[in-house]
Structures are given as C-alpha cells and as structure tokens.
Amino acid sequence: MPYGPEPSLPSAAAAFEAGWLDVGHGHRIYYEQAGAPDGLPIVLLHGGPGSGSNARQRGIADATRWRIVQFDQRGAGRSTPAGETAHNHTGALIADIEALRERLGIERWLVGGGSWGASLALAYAARHRERVTGVFLRGTFLTGQGDLDAFFHGAAAFAPEAHEAFLRVVPRRWQRNIVDWLDRAFARGDPRCAEIAAAWQAYETVLSGDMPATSRSSPSVPDGDAAARLVAKYRVQAHYLARKCFLGDAAVLNAANALRGVPVAIVHGERDLVCRPQNAWRVHRTCAGSRLAWAIGAGHSPFHATTHALSQSALDVFAERGDFSAWPRA
Numbered sequence: 001m002p003y004g005p006e007p008s009l010p011s012a013a014a015a016f017e018a019g020w021l022d023v024g025h026g027h028r029i030y031y032e033q034a035g036a037p038d039g040l041p042i043v044l045l046h047g048g049p050g051s052g053s054n055a056r057q058r059g060i061a062d063a064t065r066w067r068i069v070q071f072d073q074r075g076a077g078r079s080t081p082a083g084e085t086a087h088n089h090t091g092a093l094i095a096d097i098e099a100l101r102e103r104l105g106i107e108r109w110l111v112g113g114g115s116w117g118a119s120l121a122l123a124y125a126a127r128h129r130e131r132v133t134g135v136f137l138r139g140t141f142l143t144g145q146g147d148l149d150a151f152f153h154g155a156a157a158f159a160p161e162a163h164e165a166f167l168r169v170v171p172r173r174w175q176r177n178i179v180d181w182l183d184r185a186f187a188r189g190d191p192r193c194a195e196i197a198a199a200w201q202a203y204e205t206v207l208s209g210d211m212p213a214t215s216r217s218s219p220s221v222p223d224g225d226a227a228a229r230l231v232a233k234y235r236v237q238a239h240y241l242a243r244k245c246f247l248g249d250a251a252v253l254n255a256a257n258a259l260r261g262v263p264v265a266i267v268h269g270e271r272d273l274v275c276r277p278q279n280a281w282r283v284h285r286t287c288a289g290s291r292l293a294w295a296i297g298a299g300h301s302p303f304h305a306t307t308h309a310l311s312q313s314a315l316d317v318f319a320e321r322g323d324f325s326a327w328p329r330a
Helices: 055-060 090-104 116-127 145-152 154-158 160-167 178-187 193-208 224-241 249-257 277-286 305-321
Strands: 015-024 027-035 040-045 066-071 109-114 132-138 264-269 291-295
Touching (some): 015 090, 027 055, 040 132, 055 305, 109 116, 154 160, 160 193, 178 224, 249 277, 264 277, 264 305, 277 291
Parallel strands (some): 040 066
Antiparallel strands (some): 027 066
C-alpha cells in the first residue's frame, strides 16, 4: 500500500473559546471553538472511539468562513474522568452533542466526522435532523462485526509483521475473539495495559498508512503520563468495540437512510485498511442524494494530501452553496 505525502498545512486557527461542559454522572467534556465567531457553524467529531480532538483536524474548514466546534467525547482527550467507561455509550454522546449545541446557542450546524466520528455523525444527524444543515463523512466506520473482523484479522494480510507483533500480547486462546479479550483486559486493569495499548496503536498506525508496514515489529511502551493517556484511549475504544459501538451496521445504515434530502458528502480513501471502502459505498447507496468522492491512493489518514484536499473542497462548496451538489469539483 502506498504511503502518500501529507499536505503542508497552514497553522491551525487558534481557538477563540475553550471550556468544559458538565454532562452528568461525573463526566465533563472539553470543547473548543475556532475560526470565525459569526461564521457558519460546524461541529467536527473525532474518531476512536477514545482518540480525542486536536487543532490539526480543523484544518479542513476555512477559518474565515466557519465557526468550528470540537470536543473530546466522554473519557477521551481532555475530558474527565479520562478513560471512564461508566455512563459512556453512543446515546450519551448524542445527548452531549445536543447539550453542547444548546450551550453555544447554535440553532443548526453542519456535522462532520471521521472514522468512528462519521458513525456518530450519522447517528446524531438522524436523531436530530432538524438541527443539521448537512453532514460530512470521512473514512466511515459501520461499527459491525464485518468491520471488526476486517481490522483485527483480514487486514493482517497487508501488514503481517505489525499484526504478528500485536498478537504477541494476546493469549492464544483469545486470538479469534480479540475484541472481547481487549475489553476484559482494560476493564480489569491488566498490569500489561500499557504494553497492550502500545501494540494495538502500532498495528493501527501501520494500517492507517502513517508508517511503512515493516518499520515497527517491537512497539515501544510508554511510561508515566503518556502511558496513562494511551491506556485511557484504548480502554474507551475496547469498551465501544466490544459492544459494536452500541450501533452495528444496521443502525448506522438506517441512520443514513433517514437523511434522504439532507446534504451529505462522503470522502473515503480507496486503500483504507482501517475502515473498508465498501462502507462508504453502502452509506452512499443507502442515503439518496449523497455525494461520494474516492481519495485515490489514500488510506485511512485524514492528512493524506488527496483526502485533505477533497475534505476541504467539500466544505468550501457547502460554504458557497449551502449544499454539496457541485462537489466533487472536476
């Protein structure tokens, strides 16, 4: 698989507001606003689950046109408590997005997300269609067993060394049921959690196209605060994946079907090994009127030059026209 160059991006727009929102049951979510305070509102949902947001992710939205909202989902990033899985499920995240919209006084906004964030964007938009001006999806994850099997087993054919290194941390009797074992290991506080998380991250990084497939056969294990952050991320991710993100293929596709008539743009790397290209095709075929563009030569990374350019152009077209009908541009 080719590892395309990443674009030379301008510095991310500085946030003009940051804060925490108490969403109940001990959870506080961290949020930021950047770009133009009077611009078109857009909320960008991060992937993972558990990964957290960062300033670079908002580089697809023109800071002179968009009022860009980002937040760290429950247990993720700077939200507290880090790695907490109690009262942490998709329904709660949908409620958090609505609570944040109300907190910021936004009537309607475009909802964008990548990977798991795309699944969450579809679920939220279908639940709160009247609050959505459009939907932007990148590298869509369908959350079902097919996606899990493809990632933890099928994609090994493209990264055999990284996959073998990952399997070294998984007991042999669990290697056909990795997701349940990961959830149990993180939930019970396995003393090897940092090693397990590092091995998982290394495998995922290779599949994302962010490093050559042969560059890391023995993942380095962080310590201290870095280890705690990594373990928190993958504890949340294991919690969600073991439960098919409280959705599954049917629920995600039903959400897409419910968005007929809503402007929807889909970008997907044609060589994505983390989230299968067929996911984008299934959502596109289910959501009448949606627009789909393949990022040629790209994998899962949002920062591949082609993926980034297509994502940016989709939001530019929406800002100009209020829909995606003239996208992708020739």
